[in-house]
Amino acid sequence: MGQTTRQIVLKRFIDGAPSPNDFEIVERTLPDLQEGEFLVRNILVSVDPGTRARLSGKPSYIPPLRLGDLVGAFSIGEIVESRHPKFAAGDLVALAEGWSEHLISKGRGFIRRITDRRLPLSAWLGVLGVSGMTAWFGLHRVAGIREGQTVVVTSAAGAVGSAAGQIARLNGCRVIGVAGGPDKCGWLTGAARFDAAIDYKAETDLEAAVRSAAPDGVDILFDNVGNHMIDRVIPSMNPNGVIVVSGQVAAYNTDDAPGLMNTRAFITHRLKMQGLVVFDDLPQWSEAERRMADHVAAGEIAWRDEITDGLESVPEAFAGLFRGENRGRRLARLAPDPFEAEMA
Ligand SMILES: NC(=O)c1ccc[n+]([C@@H]2O[C@H](COP(=O)([O-])OP(=O)(O)OC[C@H]3O[C@@H](n4cnc5c(N)ncnc54)[C@H](OP(=O)(O)O)[C@@H]3O)[C@@H](O)[C@H]2O)c1
Numbered sequence: 258m259g260q261t262t263r264q265i266v267l268k269r270f271i272d273g274a275p276s277p278n279d280f281e282i283v284e285r286t287l288p289d290l291q292e293g294e295f296l297v298r299n300i301l302v303s304v305d306p307g308t309r310a311r312l313s314g315k316p317s318y319i320p321p322l323r324l325g326d327l328v329g330a331f332s333i334g335e336i337v338e339s340r341h342p343k344f345a346a347g348d349l350v351a352l353a354e355g356w357s358e359h360l361i362s363k364g365r366g367f368i369r370r371i372t373d374r375r376l377p378l379s380a381w382l383g384v385l386g387v388s389g390m391t392a393w394f395g396l397h398r399v400a401g402i403r404e405g406q407t408v409v410v411t412s413a414a415g416a417v418g419s420a421a422g423q424i425a426r427l428n429g430c431r432v433i434g435v436a437g438g439p440d441k442c443g444w445l446t447g448a449a450r451f452d453a454a455i456d457y458k459a460e461t462d463l464e465a466a467v468r469s470a471a472p473d474g475v476d477i478l479f480d481n482v483g484n485h486m487i488d489r490v491i492p493s494m495n496p497n498g499v500i501v502v503s504g505q506v507a508a509y510n511t512d513d514a515p516g517l518m519n520t521r522a523f524i525t526h527r528l529k530m531q532g533l534v535v536f537d538d539l540p541q542w543s544e545a546e547r548r549m550a551d552h553v554a555a556g557e558i559a560w561r562d563e564i565t566d567g568l569e570s571v572p573e574a575f576a577g578l579f580r581g582e583n584r585g586r587r588l589a590r591l592a593p594d595p596f597e598a599e600m601a
Contacts, residue, residue: 259287260296262359263568267322270314274510274579277572279312280328287361295341297334297350297360300594301564303382304574304587305330309509318534327355331387333371333378334360335595344370349596351381356571358591367536369546375554378594383586384560385550387535388416393545394538395479395501396424399531404429406476407495409467411486413454414441416560416586417503420549421479422451423558430477433470435463435486437581444584448559463489474498483507484515487530491519494528502532510579561585 261284268281290296308329310317322328332355336348341364344350353367354360362368371381383389396402408425412418413434422432422445434445434454442454453470460466467475467490474495480487481504494500508514522528538545552558562585565574571589578587 259289260359261286262357264327264358265356265568265571266325267312267328269324271309271312271510275309275312275572275576277576280572280575282568287359290338290340290361292340293342294361294363295336295339295344295346297332297352297362298337299332299334299358299360299591300349301333301379301382301588301590302356302568302571303331303386304571304578304589305387306506306509306578307504308575309579327357329353330356331367331382332357332360333382334592349378351386353387356568356589358568367539369542373550374596376550378596379562379564379586379588380553380560382588383416383562384420384553384558385546388586389420389549390538390542390545391417391503391533391535392421392424392479393549394535394541395503395533396421396428396477397545398538398541399501399533400477400479400499402428402430402477407431407433407471407473408477408479409433409435409471409475409490409493410479410481411435412481412504412506413445413451414449414584415481416562418479418481419445419449419560419585420558421503423449423552424549425477425479426450426452427552427557431471433467433475435467435482441584444559444561450559457486464492467493477501479503481506484517488515488517488519491517491522491528494522494526496526498526498528500528500530502530506579562588564588564590566590 349371351369408430410422414436432451434451437458442456445451445454455466475493478500483505
């Protein structure tokens with residue numbers, strides 16, 4: 258008899274901002290473990306704005322979910338039973354399966370074994386997980402970041418944005434964050450040591466605010482938000498500047514996202530704009546992860562997460578992302594960390 262578990266599934270297709278009522282928790286019995294599979298008990302699951310792209314029933318860069326499907330997410334869990342030659346019971350792994358208390362994996366696709374326990378497990382779903390790696394590869398591979406450049410980051414107090422700004426700082430760049438509200442901006446120029454932060458909710462003229470924070474122009478824009486932000490930064494871009502399209506959180510809840518207006522600067526200033534899907538960088542992931550882990554363990558990168566309790570807390574935590582409520586990475590704890598339990 259397979260493992261009984263609880264999962265969050267999509268109850269109705271979402272039109273506009275997500276609500277907890279769009280999801281439901283169901284109990285399911287997982288199939289018996291087959292040769293080449295292992296069973297994971299999830300400890301932490303992630304709450305990501307990017308998940309929204311799959312919840313409208315419309316095609317996106319990954320196929321949309323159907324009603325009743327498990328909602329996708331990243332998680333870290335402990336292997337409780339293994340019939341896989343390369344994974345053993347007791348291993349801690351990060352996976353990209355979904356909001357579920359237990360999962361069966363074939364050990365393929367996105368899967369990371371976590372052995373470095375210098376930092377709390379939650380770091381491996383945030384600053385050292387997909388969020389931090391998106392920042393790392395967006396700046397290193399896509400933008401080709403160089404010392405002395407000026408970098409603007411949007412949704413800068415989020416998990417991806419805060420990592421991006423601090424990687425840029427560690428590369429000797431001047432860093433300006435754009436975020437909503439004085440509390441987030443205070444954290445950026447305080448703990449995260451950005452050179453400047455712009456509270457876009459308080460600014461009546463964001464374009465002028467960017468110009469004033471970056472008097473020598475902007476070399477890299479790392480955008481997590483969408484075209485209306487990009488358009489406000491383009492007039493400050495230096496020749497050969499690069500716009501990294503990491504995410505479009507402002508566009509996920511609408512079919513009517515604005516286009517770009519200031520495109521002439523792509524010619525006059527030889528600008529480049531390129532997106533990324535971080536999983537394209539899996540071959541280089543281990544090296545990037547190791548270097549980021551050293552920075553984080555040395556206290557050179559500040560990060561924060563907000564951890565809620567239980568599967569029940571996830572839908573509300575998800576909806577709150579689109580109201581700007583999160584301070585850093587949102588996660589939910591589904592089970593105790595066995596390592597911390599041992600240390601206690
Ligand atoms: N390309 C990839 O491979 C990849 C991988 C992972 C993540 N991503 C993307 O990276 C971006 C950041 O992810 P994250 O996990 O760190 O989340 P995040 O930035 O914390 O996202 C939530 C934040 O977005 C901002 N926001 C929400 N609605 C907004 C709106 N309408 N206009 C402006 N800002 C809004 C809010 O911050 P403020 O209060 O500051 O507005 C909110 O707190 C997301 O777009 C995600 O999809 C991309």
